[in-house]
Amino acid sequence: MSPIGIAPTPMPAARPAIARRSAVLALAGIAVLGAAACSAPTASISTRSGYSIVGDDIPVSVCPSEGESRLSDEEGTLISAHFALRVECVASFTEIPEDFQLAYLFGDDAEVLPPEAGFEFTLVQFAPEPDAEAPDEDANEVTGTLAIGDVTWDFDQELPGPGSVYLAVTEADSPVNLELTDAERTQSLDLRERTRTGTIEALYTxxxxxxxxxxxxxxxxxxxxxxxxxxxxxxxxxxxxxxxxxxxxxxxxxxxxxxxxxxxxxxxxxxxxxxxxxxxxxxxxxxxxxxxxxxxxxxxxxxxxxxxxxxxxxxxxxxxxxxxxxxxxxxxxxxxxxxxxxxxxxxxxxxxxxxxxxxxx
Structure with missing residues (x-):
């Protein structure tokens, strides 16, 4: 019989944001102080226990570029099938630090008064430019809670946007936790201890x-x-x-x-x-x-x-x-x-x- 030959065949290739204030008026009063003619009024913000404020989609990091307030990727990232979030910084203080860009949160001319003794400000900011990506970005399966002491924010099918800042006045050293559930699997971040639990390990490596x-x-x-x-x-x-x-x-x-x-x-x-x-x-x-x-x-x-x-x-x-x-x-x-x-x-x-x-x- 004649030879049968099969030749090589190509194979197919397999912006500053306006802060949204959630404070109850009885808990946080804003009084316009007397001002000289032709000068801008100054807002004084009294921050009692339970005061909270959220700044959405802040385009910069409000925390200093270096220092203990910043979290490493391993400390601040949660990834699941339908979300990927990175907490960039967490900080607690009794007076507004000069090196924090909190004008994005309170406004340029606000005077923020310190909380009463035994209480402190705690802020959490999500990264303006998250590095991680979720395999599937449909967040319909996701619910969760961010808690700073007794102050909580609940999420249901809509997660914090890039750069979002959450700030609350609570007792000093109150727990700070983020918990997210995706398709019945729960992962959490202890932002005081900077530890993660319930991680879906293959998504992190x-x-x-x-x-x-x-x-x-x-x-x-x-x-x-x-x-x-x-x-x-x-x-x-x-x-x-x-x-x-x-x-x-x-x-x-x-x-x-x-x-x-x-x-x-x-x-x-x-x-x-x-x-x-x-x-x-x-x-x-x-x-x-x-x-x-x-x-x-x-x-x-x-x-x-x-x-x-x-x-x-x-x-x-x-x-x-x-x-x-x-x-x-x-x-x-x-x-x-x-x-x-x-x-x-x-x-x-x-x-x-x-x-x-x-x-x-």
Missing amino acids: GEPEVKSDVIEHTVEASLNSGGYNYWVDGWVYSTNFVGTRTVYADGEWVAEPDRALLSVSFVWMRSGSGLEWDIDPEETLKVSGPDGALEPAVVDHDDEDYGDGELRYYDMQYDVPADALEFTLKFSPKGPIAWPEEGIEMPVENEKTHEAALDFA
């Missing part, structure tokens, strides 16, 4: 998606049967691997808070020019992580017509630790190559094992 280098190889196959010689001279396969780490998909959590769902996808040209090369994905692709070999929990595929043949897109899913970021792949396609029209299968003569890596770090 590594990249969500990476790709391996391309692997490519050319094989031959042949068979002598019934007085005929059959052969394939140059079947070229070429593919790469796409890895994703996921915790939430299709409206539900798909991994525990300390785990991640690793998906490894690749495309295989399973037929062309009348020939077929089927592979067993579980035997062909072996994945290992920091703790050794992994067994797929799900193996799935979709087919697509391609020229006179067919492409098969494989997706293999693994349950992995949230902190596992580096994976080694060994890919070993085995024959035979079938010629259905002739009713034969030809052994592959020069099979090869390829090694690839997925590094989410």
